[in-house]
Amino acid sequence: MWRVIQGTLTLASFMGIVQLSNDLRNPLLDALDAYNQRNAAKPVLNRIRTAEKAMAAATDAGQALPQTAANSLMIEHATVKIANRTILHDITLHITPGEKVLLMAPSGFGKSTLLRVLQGEIPLASGTYTVGGISASQINRVALRQHFGLVKQTPFLFNDTLRYNITLGASFSDKAVMTAVQTAGLAALVADKGLDYQVVENGQNLSGGQIQRIEIARALLHQRPVLLADEATSALDDQLADKVRREFLSGPETLIEVGHQVPAAVQAQYDRVIHLDQLSAQSA
Structure with missing residues (x-):
């Protein structure tokens, strides 16, 4: 701007330089913003990938479970703890x-x-849980939840x-x-x-x-x-x-x-x- 005032640079040339600098600066700012967003999303992406791997493992591992109503549910002397706090203690429950x-x-x-225990979402701290005579820990987790x-x-x-x-x-x-x-x-x-x-x-x-x-x-x-x-x-x-x-x-x-x-x-x-x-x- 000082050179425009001195008359050594025309106003048109000055405006052209400003426009060119914006054309250069804006993509750089966009790239920096995209980089920051990518870094911010990394933890979420990692959790998604971990969940996908766990789901794939759950789909492949464990026994199949017949999807019929003829499966009894038996919980015997079960204790459930979450974060080292006892939620349920020594529960025995039989459902025909x-x-x-x-x-x-x-x-x-x-x-x-x-x-949540019945669906296999929370493991027992002690005791047993069977579905149709099969230990829940041995049943394919996806099959158990779909039951x-x-x-x-x-x-x-x-x-x-x-x-x-x-x-x-x-x-x-x-x-x-x-x-x-x-x-x-x-x-x-x-x-x-x-x-x-x-x-x-x-x-x-x-x-x-x-x-x-x-x-x-x-x-x-x-x-x-x-x-x-x-x-x-x-x-x-x-x-x-x-x-x-x-x-x-x-x-x-x-x-x-x-x-x-x-x-x-x-x-x-x-x-x-x-x-x-x-x-x-x-x-x-």
């Missing part, structure tokens, strides 16, 4: 094929942890269509999908928005009740041999909760539901009601 069981205990006792359907209190929803969030990408007929939709109480939402309605990640454009109904529809549609229900109807009104519960109880699947405040009239609908806190105290 097709049995409808309600597990009750106070909040924070470890009911949800027990469901269970799970209805959680806080299900995860994908940034995808309503149909995808119900089917999870598996192939089902429209009739099968709509049957699950009707039973789970999603008919009004589907009639209003359609199955191609775009769900925001984690269901931020849906109500809590609608999110829980999607999780229930998933479980009804996929029909796993064992259904695990973690406070499955807590966000539903009494009428719909009763309808969903009757559907769970009438199916051929083994049902294991957990709760902490369940009316006596509802408890009477199950084959067995097991109080985990009492069971643990008796085993100790």
